[in-house]
Amino acid sequence: MHFVVVIPARFESSRLPGKPLMDINGQPMIQWTWQRAVAAGADQVVIATESEAVQNACEAFGARVCLTSDRHQSGTERIAEVIDQLALPEDTIVVNVQGDEPMLPPTLIHQVAQGLAEHPQIPMATLCEPIDDVETVFDPHAVKVVRNGENLAMSFSRAPIPWSRETFVVHRWLPDHWPYRRHIGLYAYRAGFVQRYVAWPQCALEQVECLEQLRVLWHNEPILVLDALEEAGIGVDTEADLQKVREKLFDESLQTPSHSL
Incomplete structure (x- = not known):
């Protein structure tokens, strides 16, 4: 299977300006994300940014970078420009890895590419994972997804979907008969x-x-939604997230055995 990973890395983040270059245990966040993408086995891993500072930092650790417009409203628009710059054929599988996912397992990057490769009639694939606490179901920052019997998305929402009429009105308990999923x-x-x-x-x-x-759903196009093979880890949206990631990656480094020649 052949695929390309593009990592949108916008410097002017509204909540955390300069986020791609924020230090995590001695290296910028974007480098951690890039390393995860490289380990997934892609044919190419490209970082897409509007910032020369991000470009310079990424090229310093060996990444390929496409400098893109500063007018894009989303990572997908930035990826579209990269597709043009690289003249990628229409059937190329392109994986969008968010630049603020320094803990994302390479397994999941490969899984979503493989899922799309195995469904040639579907233009887009993504992943989900179980939700086991009602607080997450009601958290607007956690996007919920509902699928049909063929694992195609029916809807995504920041609201609790589906709404459990029997348990949410008074007690807000998770119903036993429905597996809630976070996108x-x-x-x-x-x-x-x-x-x-x-x-x-x-x-x-x-x-x-x-x-x-x-x-995508509005235009009646299908989205394949697969159950993630492992936990996705913590994305960085806030300073609190950043600190959690620093601590977890530091703990992981302590648990990784060193090898001497």
Whole structure:
């Protein structure tokens, strides 16, 4: 299987400006993410950024970088420009790895690419994982997904979906008979589909929820949603997330055995 990973890395993050270059145990966040992507076995791993500072830092640790426009509204738009710059064929599988996912397991990057490769009639694939606490179901930062019997997305929402009429009104207990799923923001698409996607205007549902994948469903295109083979780890949206990642990656480094010649 052949695939390309593109890592959008926007310097001017609204919540954490300069996020790609924030230090995590001695190296910038974007380097941790890039290392995970390289380990997934992609044919190419490309970092896409609007920032020369990010470009210089990434090239210093050996990454390939595409300098892109600063006018893009989403990582997918940035990836579309990279597809143009690299002249990727329409059937190329492109995996979108968010630059703020320094703990993302390489297994999941490979899994989402493999899932798309095994379903040639589907233009886009993503992953999900179980939710086992009701607080996460009600957390608007945790995106929930509902699938049909063929593991195709029916909807994504920041709200609790499906709404458990019997347990949410008074007690907010998770019902025993429904497996709630959190969407993992990792996508694989075919290059030609990305170009079609960015040509569509934002749909009303996407604007309300602030979830760009809803544009795909709005245009009646299928999204394959697979159960992740392992936990996705912590993405960095806040200073608190950043500190958690520093601690976990530090602990992992202590647990990794050293090898001497």
